[in-house]
Amino acid sequence: xxxxxxxxxxxxxxxxxxxxxxxxxxxxxxxxxxxxxxxxxxxxxxxxxxxxxxxxxxxxxxxxxxxxxxxxxxxxxxxxxxxxxxxxxxxxxxxxxxxxxxx
Numbered sequence: 001x002x003x004x005x006x007x008x009x010x011x012x013x014x015x016x017x018x019x020x021x022x023x024x025x026x027x028x029x030x031x032x033x034x035x036x037x038x039x040x041x042x043x044x045x046x047x048x049x050x051x052x053x054x055x056x057x058x059x060x061x062x063x064x065x066x067x068x069x070x071x072x073x074x075x076x077x078x079x080x081x082x083x084x085x086x087x088x089x090x091x092x093x094x095x096x097x098x099x100x101x102x103x
Contacts, residue, residue, distance in 0.1 A: 001031070001046070001047050001048070001053075002027045002030075002031060002048070002053050002056040002057050002060065003023075003024060003027065004019075004020040004021060004022070004023035004024025004025070004026075004027055005020050005023075005024075006023075006027075006057060007020075007023035007024075007026075007027055007057055007060045007061055007064060008020045008023050008064075010057050010058075010061055011023075011061055011064070011065070011076060012076050012077065013076055019064065022064055023060060023061075023064045026060045026063045026064050027056060027057075027060045029063075030056050030059045030060045030063060031048065031056050033059075034048065034052055034055060034056050034059075034095065035048075037087075037095050037099060038052070038095055038098035038099050038100070039099065039100045041098040041099065041100055042097075042098035049098075051094045051097075052094065052095070052098065054094070055087075055091045055094045055095060058088070058090075058091065059087065059088075059091060
């Protein structure tokens, strides 16, 4: 399971308790979105496979760095433009490995 602490550490801000709390809230949402996208594939008991956890971590990091979804924001040395606007191409490569296609 992706935690707020893991996302904050990914951003180099693991000691920021407010960021850890915010990241924890967002990680829950992004995990639900990833699980819905893959229709539950790649999750065992609600815990994502390692490559899905990486997708959740990077997507959550984008959302956490810009929760207001403003045009440009930075946390530490991590900069983002426009916040979370969906999955990146790299994330989709991973997610699509698990996604069940309708017949």
